[in-house]
Amino acid sequence: xxxxxxxxxxxxxxxxxxxRGLDSARSEGYRFWDAMGARLVDAxxxxxxxxxxxxxxxxxxxxxxxxxxxxxxxxLHLLCEAYRHLxxxxxxxxxxxxxxxxxxxxxxxxxxxxxxxxxxxxxxRRVDEGVQVITARTYLLGETSGxxxxxxxxxxxxxxxxxxxxxxxxxxxxxxxxPSATPLRAAVRPVLVPxxxxxxxxxxxxxxxxxxxxxxxxxxxxxxxxxxxxVGPVVPVFSDPALRI
Numbered sequence: 001x002x003x004x005x006x007x008x009x010x011x012x013x014x015x016x017x018x019x020r021g022l023d024s025a026r027s028e029g030y031r032f033w034d035a036m037g038a039r040l041v042d043a044x045x046x047x048x049x050x051x052x053x054x055x056x057x058x059x060x061x062x063x064x065x066x067x068x069x070x071x072x073x074x075x076l077h078l079l080c081e082a083y084r085h086l087x088x089x090x091x092x093x094x095x096x097x098x099x100x101x102x103x104x105x106x107x108x109x110x111x112x113x114x115x116x117x118x119x120x121x122x123x124x125r126r127v128d129e130g131v132q133v134i135t136a137r138t139y140l141l142g143e144t145s146g147x148x149x150x151x152x153x154x155x156x157x158x159x160x161x162x163x164x165x166x167x168x169x170x171x172x173x174x175x176x177x178x179p180s181a182t183p184l185r186a187a188v189r190p191v192l193v194p195x196x197x198x199x200x201x202x203x204x205x206x207x208x209x210x211x212x213x214x215x216x217x218x219x220x221x222x223x224x225x226x227x228x229x230x231v232g233p234v235v236p237v238f239s240d241p242a243l244r245i
Contacts (some may be wrong), residue, residue, distance in 0.1 A: 002102060006043025007080050010036070010052070014077050022069050026059045033059070047102040051076055053240070079223065095179035096223050100168045107187040110176040115185060117174040118142035120149070121198045124228065136161040137217075137229050146203035149175050149186040150226045164188065170195045181221040204232030 013036055017025050030223065032055030040049035053070070058068035076140050082089065082097045089097065099105070124139035134155035141148055153161035172193045175186040186231060205213075217224050 001043045002042075004085075006040050006045040006048065007083055007101075008046075009043070010040060010048060010076065011080050012072055014080075017073060022059075022066060022073075026065065026069070030056045032056070045101045045102045048076070049102075051079075051100070074224070082223075085201070090181065092179065092181040093221060095141060096178065096181055096221055099178075099180070100223055105178055107176070110178060111186060112176060114177045114179070115174050115184070116145050116147055116149075117172075118145050118147070119170055119172050119195055120175065121139070121201065122169045122171075123165050123198070123201065123230070125167055127161070132157060134161055136163070138164045141201065141203070141228075141230060143170070143202055148184060149177070150184045150228075151175075151186060151188060164192075165194075168197055168198050182217050182224050182227070184227060201230045204230045207231065 033053055033078060037049040037053040038152070040046070040052060055069060055072045055076075058072050059065055061068050079097065079100055082093075083101055086097060088095055095105075119142070121143055122138060122139050124137075126137045128135045128137070135153070136153040138151040139148065140151060151164050153164060172195045172212040173191070174189040175181040176189055176229035178187070179186045210231060212229070213229070
């Protein structure tokens with residue numbers, strides 16, 4: 001009931017945002033976005049709360065702000081409508097909607113049917129430092145399966161997140177994927193066995209194939225964000241002075 005009430009309030013807030021005009025809301029400052037985000041957190045819809053706060057960042061994103069703010073607002077409205085029609089959605093997509101609203105899935109609840117055992121190549125890592133929570137994202141690529149995976153680790157306050165591995169390393173393990181129409185996030189099942197270094201990347205594709213696969217991904221899951229790809233063969237060069245391919 002709390003979530004339902006929070007979504008109804010968010011819909012009214014979004015409608016008011018559109019009536020006022022995005023430029024008017026842009027001048028409100030971060031407190032405007034944080035206040036609505038906090039109300040959604042109180043309504044047990046923490047995922048929606050984080051998305052609303054992200055709109056505050058979009059509102060100050062330079063010349064791109066109108067596009068980013070309108071796209072973010074429309075995505076939130078679509079998510080509210082998807083939640084109201086949850087029973088009509090394909091089961092995997094329901095998991096995505098619930099997750100974006102704020103439901104969580106524990107590692108011990110993951111279905112072993114969607115597990116992959118492989119030699120996993122560590123192809124990227126990013127650490128985002130929030131006010132209280134530090135998030136480490138480690139991107140993996142299965143050498144045999146060609147499947148990408150994302151491992152998340154969290155640190156709170158001064159405690160850093162656990163380092164799974166660093167780019168360039170490889171290990172053998174079984175990964176259990178979180179339920180999704182486009183599964184990417186995964187948990188590593190024990191035991192992880194270090195296995196040398198990355199010497200080559202499998203499943204390399206061209207730019208045209210990247211675009212096609214991204215279109216298929218969005219058609220399957222309209223809430224899907226960015227996804228890793230292995231593009232090749234390419235030669236990176238410096239130009240003006242950006243790094244280009």
